[in-house]
Amino acid sequence: MKPDPASPVAVAAEAQWVEGELVRSLMRTQRTTRYLGLLLVPVFVVMLWSDASLAPLLTWAGFAAVVALARFTMLRRYDRAVAESGTAAQLDFLHRWAALWPAGSIVWGISVLLFFDRAPLADQFVCWLVLAGMAMFAINSLSSHLPTMRRSLDALALTALAAMSWRIGVELGFGVAVDHWWLVVLLLIFWQVLRQAGLRQHVTLRKNYELQYRNNQLIESLTRQTQAALEAVEIKNRFLASAAHDIRQPVHALGLYADWLGSEPELVHEIAPKIVESTKAVNALFDSLFDLVRLDSGKIRLNIEELRLDKLLHDLELQYRPLAEAKGLRFRVHAVAGSVTSDPILLQRLVGNLISNAVKYTTEGGVLVAARMTRRGPRIEVWDTGVGIAPVHQREIFREFFKVPGHAGTDEGFGLGLYIVSRLSHILGHPLELASRPGRGTVFRLLVHPTDRGHAAQRAASAIDRLKQGRSDLGTVTTGAGTAPG
Incomplete structure (x- = not known):
């Protein structure tokens, strides 16, 4: 060689x-x-x-x-x-x-x-x-x-x-x-x-x-490589400890619900939803892990095509509106007609993680998902009226396994959602902007530039090289102050 x-x-x-x-x-x-x-x-x-x-x-x-x-x-x-x-x-x-x-x-x-x-x-x-x-x-x-x-x-x-x-x-x-x-x-x-x-x-x-x-x-x-390897081992060790702690509760709950259902089958209508929720929690962890493995191994497959913005947001609405309404939140979608060039699965996963994050950290008010046509191109925005993110944490939240200390909802997460968002936005060539005020809410703006297959593959490969050298690839994320809608 x-x-x-x-x-x-x-x-x-x-x-x-x-x-x-x-x-x-x-x-x-x-x-x-x-x-x-x-x-x-x-x-x-x-x-x-x-x-x-x-x-x-x-x-x-x-x-x-x-x-x-x-x-x-x-x-x-x-x-x-x-x-x-x-x-x-x-x-x-x-x-x-x-x-x-x-x-x-x-x-x-x-x-x-x-x-x-x-x-x-x-x-x-x-x-x-x-x-x-x-x-x-x-x-x-x-x-x-x-x-x-x-x-x-x-x-x-x-x-x-x-x-x-x-x-x-x-x-x-x-x-x-x-x-x-x-x-x-x-x-x-x-x-x-x-x-x-x-x-x-x-x-x-x-x-x-x-x-x-x-x-x-x-x-x-x-x-640098030795330090990166040591840091990677430390991160993986922290993740294993965190994952073991996070997964123990739903798995333990599944065992309790199964025993309870076995002893009192007449309570199936009461116990079944709890089993479903615990199963969803376990599946969410494994989905994040699978995404992480594909990104870190460079085996992600790109399928670039034209897709309609309104259909993309409609599909996401069907998936996340029930979660928002279950918490008593308003969930609004504003979509304009138009199309973008990207990977439909990866783009849906990227925006879906942003919506899931907004629902998770919002206790009252609502979530707005909007698609707009701007001079810079099509843009997808996810607004929430949640706890907001302090400036000191606005770049850290895109790092692997990072959880904002003291945030309500962090106990339910694994610190991977926004990390995967930043990686996908970098690979697809969709710059991501963040604006947030603690106590007022957060807005993520995703500028959906047309994705070029060759350039996307190069960015995916370069991201792997940067990881091997112990460097982050958050170059497409811009942070700043902002206000979420009321």
């Missing part, structure tokens, strides 16, 4: 992190080399004191000292303000100080004018050796940031070549020995060899940081 390709966002995040670490590596090496240039300046001055003109030598030494001190200033500012910052700040700082490295290289390249074909051969050899050592040292100290390294090497080599060309062509009129030309050729070869060596070292450093980033991401991913 081939691994999934990284998303462009992930690739960009990795590249940004790696760039930041490369800049940090560059600045760390600069701390260890900041004294080198300053210490080599007096060495050059002492070696060339009797060979070079005093004024040019001291002028060059002054410029070299200024560049070395500028490096001290740069490193102090970096340590004080940027060292702990993010990648953007690191790159911005490097951009502002980028000219410092080629400037130092130019100053050292100009030193060739002081000794080339002027000093004794032994002194020239030592000076060339120092410059070659500085160039090779730049490979180790600057290769973490390839542009900086290349600019520094190029500035040093080109300045040295320019100085040699000036001495050979202008001052000596090309009347030089062959070894001078060989020295130019060796400098060109050495320059290109250093560029290639720096490139290879930079590639090695970059790959090391990329590997480090991916290892960190893998560790974080494993940590």
Whole structure:
């Protein structure tokens, strides 16, 4: 099986992190080399004191000292303000100080004018050796940031070549020995060899940081998955405890009613309705469990077709009006003619759960189910005059097995109805809005956008992935304050 390709966002995040670490590596090496240039300046001055003109030598030494001190200033500012910052700040700082490295290289390249074909051969050899050592040292100290390294090497080599060309062509009129030309050729070869060596070292450093980033991401991913697995186990344990508690009462009641009916069969008309209610409670639990299993396993089947809004609400009215009237509630339906594109079974289950929830948490007043045509498309609304939902709980109620503390009616539920609603609305592509005021009531508004089969299947698959990573998929639910109808 081939691994999934990284998303462009992930690739960009990795590249940004790696760039930041490369800049940090560059600045760390600069701390260890900041004294080198300053210490080599007096060495050059002492070696060339009797060979070079005093004024040019001291002028060059002054410029070299200024560049070395500028490096001290740069490193102090970096340590004080940027060292702990993010990648953007690191790159911005490097951009502002980028000219410092080629400037130092130019100053050292100009030193060739002081000794080339002027000093004794032994002194020239030592000076060339120092410059070659500085160039090779730049490979180790600057290769973490390839542009900086290349600019520094190029500035040093080109300045040295320019100085040699000036001495050979202008001052000596090309009347030089062959070894001078060989020295130019060796400098060109050495320059290109250093560029290639720096490139290879930079590639090695970059790959090391990329590997480090991916290892960190893998560790974080494993940590998240482990935490998600632990949370899932905890949730399932809580659910089993809650389900065992919730199912014990109707099952126990069924046993009592059966014994009672067996001993007093003449009371069948009184006992039978109680048995039916207890059976409905058990069936409701298992229906929720089956819905949950299908959603979490990704085995939900979609049957997208056009359906009439008025027929959908009429079917729901036949199912839920008796429940509302049994509690003494008014149950009203307002439907407009029109059709929507969705899965009829899943949409009916979604709206049915909203109606069931409204009836369950309403003790007086009524429930209104309405279908409206809006500028955004068909919308189904479920209003109630129930207990309402406090703002602090308005997102939590869509989570698995969540029950609002202290709400009348929560003892009868399993904390799955609205969780299933949020999952179905996400899969079908029907955004859900919630508005509620404690003590006044609640309204759910479902915007029934046309469902595309392919997109719905993708959303179902992505929802499973999000669950595996321990993340919620409540992106289609919008909450806010509202007032239910009187």
